[in-house]
Amino acid sequence: MFKKDITPSPKQKLKSSIQRNLRQSLLTTYPLLTPFIDDIIPKKASLEQIKLPDRVSLYVIDGTTPLFFQADTPSQQNTIVPHLKLVHRFPQCFPTIRIDRGAIRFVLSGATLMAPGLTSKGGRLPMPHERPPREKSAAEAENADDIEVPNEGADEEGHWSRELEKGEPVVVVAEGKEEACAVGVLVAGTKEIKEKGKGPVIEEAHFLGDGLWRMALD
Amino acid sequence: MTELSGRHVVYCGVCTLPPEYCEYGGTVKKCQQWLEKNQPTMYSRIWSPEVLEAEMASLSVEAQERAMKDAKKKAAKAEAAERKDADKRANSVVTIKRIERNKRKYVTSVSGLEAFGLELKKVAKDFGKKFATGSSVTKVPSGGEEIVVQGDVSGEIEEFILEKYKEVPEDNIELVEDKKKKKGEGN
Numbered sequence A: 001m002f003k004k005d006i007t008p009s010p011k012q013k014l015k016s017s018i019q020r021n022l023r024q025s026l027l028t029t030y031p032l033l034t035p036f037i038d039d040i041i042p043k044k045a046s047l048e049q050i051k052l053p054d055r056v057s058l059y060v061i062d063g064t065t066p067l068f069f070q071a072d073t074p075s076q077q078n079t080i081v082p083h084l085k086l087v088h089r090f091p092q093c094f095p096t097i098r099i100d101r102g103a104i105r106f107v108l109s110g111a112t113l114m115a116p117g118l119t120s121k122g123g124r125l126p127m128p129h130e131r132p133p134r135e136k137s138a139a140e141a142e143n144a145d146d147i148e149v150p151n152e153g154a155d156e157e158g159h160w161s162r163e164l165e166k167g168e169p170v171v172v173v174a175e176g177k178e179e180a181c182a183v184g185v186l187v188a189g190t191k192e193i194k195e196k197g198k199g200p201v202i203e204e205a206h207f208l209g210d211g212l213w214r215m216a217l218d
Numbered sequence B: 001m002t003e004l005s006g007r008h009v010v011y012c013g014v015c016t017l018p019p020e021y022c023e024y025g026g027t028v029k030k031c032q033q034w035l036e037k038n039q040p041t042m043y044s045r046i047w048s049p050e051v052l053e054a055e056m057a058s059l060s061v062e063a064q065e066r067a068m069k070d071a072k073k074k075a076a077k078a079e080a081a082e083r084k085d086a087d088k089r090a091n092s093v094v095t096i097k098r099i100e101r102n103k104r105k106y107v108t109s110v111s112g113l114e115a116f117g118l119e120l121k122k123v124a125k126d127f128g129k130k131f132a133t134g135s136s137v138t139k140v141p142s143g144g145e146e147i148v149v150q151g152d153v154s155g156e157i158e159e160f161i162l163e164k165y166k167e168v169p170e171d172n173i174e175l176v177e178d179k180k181k182k183k184g185e186g187n
């Protein structure tokens, strides 16, 4: 989606009602961010919108920190997708799948992510499992308008604890690497990916080093 | 860093990726030098011979060959781009022009800085601060952009550019004067 360099249009301040709505949508999509939301979008900070080509809107906080983007296209349906810099700050808050080492260079060149990169030995797809009950943080207990934070996450091996549906956003991590390398919307559910073992998984990802990553914010 | 503001990730000062991904860019050598100097612990974790060996072992021979070929291609591409950039810089000129607006009222225009990788908006701000005067980026009829500074600061601005933006060589700067044309004089 961002293979080319991007020339952004000027930032636009958002009305506080829109800011509130976006904050709510972000939490609905990523409830695991709930304990950190006041830090991600501080109450007093200003959330700004930057229009990018191809009907994409990027949202930044305080002018320089990118948070997430939305594409108003049939395939993306305005799904909120986090900027990789936000993923790197809060990696445990986003459902993940893992690609094997061989697939990394393809993903980083903007190729469609294909099932074999995930079903191989170095790849990881979700594997539903029970998790110990999660402890509520102080921030969560305080927030009255909260969304129930689900008890999900990755196991030691890197398998997410529930299957992910087609249309869900997902973060792509890589074998042998600590940081995520891409993020995008699933074009096939993870159960189906495991059963079929072939076909596209994410078609238009935001990946490390792409135009969105390189775009200057100041 | 507190738990709430999230992790603070180090990004490569050369290619901007997390350093563990530098190997996929075309600037591996420069990235390594940067990392060794700025993040020595991380450097030895990522680039130690044992780690590299283990990484290669997890790929098939065919995949290793492809990866090597790919890396070579990328490096060559990056080198070519760098050469092209250097050429462009060597042949670019920054023009500082003193323009008489009204009698004894001058503005100074500076054009060509973008060829040296400078961002005009930022530079215009720097000029404004340095000379305590109005300074802005304006479009020129030929299509590009230039910086226009209020007042005659042509001499000082050359010195300031040389001092602050080392990427602009002195030989590539020219000073010109644009006298206000009288009515009917034409171009």
Ligand SMILES: [Zn+2]
Binding pocket: B012, B013, B014, B015, B016, B017, B019, B021, B022, B025, B031, B032
């Ligand atoms: Zn690097």
